Amino acid sequence: MKEGLLIEGLIRREKVVFDYVFNYYYSGLCAFSMQYLNDKESVEDLVQDFFVSLWIDSQNLHINTSLKAYLFTSIKNRCLDTLKHKKVIEKYRTFMLFGSDNFESSVDFWFAETELRQTIEASMAKLSPRCREIFENSRLNGLSNQEISNKLGISKRTVELQISNSLKILRIELSEFMPLWLVIWLLK
């Protein structure tokens, strides 16, 4: 319902709708593209170009999936095209973030900044203060488990358990945002 109105607004070139969609998804799409291009300037250009062409070609806009799916898959295709074009495949950052070396099998992270922040905050609110402190040290400050164990004077085993515990809660909150196609594909 809401989505339908946004898509209609985009097709009719309503600037308020365009601005809204742009502001809502811009940072999420840029961060998403960073997984492929790993250059702040290039990803911003790429996402901006995409939105300009969306505006220009708005009459030909056909969205069969959700608006979000449309935006993220379009951006992904543009990223892959860029990579193919530039033949810089060896420069793939290839999931330094994701800890995986298989580009294709990794899960796309489809998030708008607002959604992600709300989801993380909701999850963090469910953790005990100690558990939260450990998790933030790990993920926010990038400390290794050993460093956290030294800093807080607890065993490394405790650190690992508490991080697993935090991840479990966050996983449940985030799982509803997993792209549907992936869930279907995995369960086939």
Place this chain on the structure above:
Amino acid sequence: MNTNFNDIEALLASYLSGDISDESRMIVDSWRKESPENEKLFQEMQYAWNAIPILQEMEQFNSFEALKKISPMLEQEGSGIRWIKILQRIAAILIIPLVAYAGYMTISNISLKKLSETESIIQTISSRQGMVSKLTLSDGTKVWLNSGSSLQFPLRFTGNKRQVKLKGEAYFEVAKNENQPFLLNANELNVEVLGTSFNVVSYDDESVSEVVLVTGKVKLFSESDNSEKQYGFMHPGQRVVYTKKSQKVAYEEVDVKKYIAWRNGDLIFVDDSMNEVVKRLSRWFNVEISVKDPEINDYIYKATFSDETLSQVLYMLKISAPIDYRIVESKPLPDGTFTKQKVILMKKKE
């Protein structure tokens, strides 16, 4: 091998951080291959593991700047809608009290007779509802006064301090004068500066006052019932919220653009609660907004508006959030004036 998921979960924190023994890594890998459900759980864990770094990554991208950059390209292409835009603007002029630059000023307390005593003449400038006024004080300080706010200042600054008094919201670009510090009084909260730019919000009917510092350095202290409290210096990019009752301040680092956009006629919401959105919209458009369903207050909103009318803004709310609205038209009063326009926000019925 039939491994319990709880055991696996305990291993995953090490697995994801890469700090894991080969043996444990193999256990996790073979568990992943056991079933698609396991693989899905693993992917979800990885998702959770990446969430915060990705959020940090997102935070370095500024959509408002980017939108400004591409907007000229959109204008050129939007010839088909130009007419609608012009019509919208005309409609806006007719219907809505426009947010204008050098808005209306009501100058009071000026006694022209006593020109020789200009030093002691205090004047008050109020910005009408729905208007932004811009003024320059005698020392060269520029002030943008937001809708429904008022500023009291002397025609000429004498003595060892430049003292002004604010009710409401204003943005200051203070002219530098180290010999004569600029002292702003906003209800109980005082801001002392040498030369800098900052935004202050301090409405009488609110329990907090806030200061956002854009450049330079300011000193804060409060005064109430003869008790004075010092809060030290603020640094650029900081926002301070002062609670009147407890005389306490809270500092936070913010993106200042959001707080000063109003002076260019822009209204920016970045992850603001509906509560805050309602407050700002009602000041901006000079309407009374009431919320019928309190659940709405928790809704988080992100948007930017520049010259949209109230009905356009409400329409945007409607299509982007589970919110519906009803406008109660102003009624004429016996004395020829009109009642304030009212808007009622409610939860959208699915």
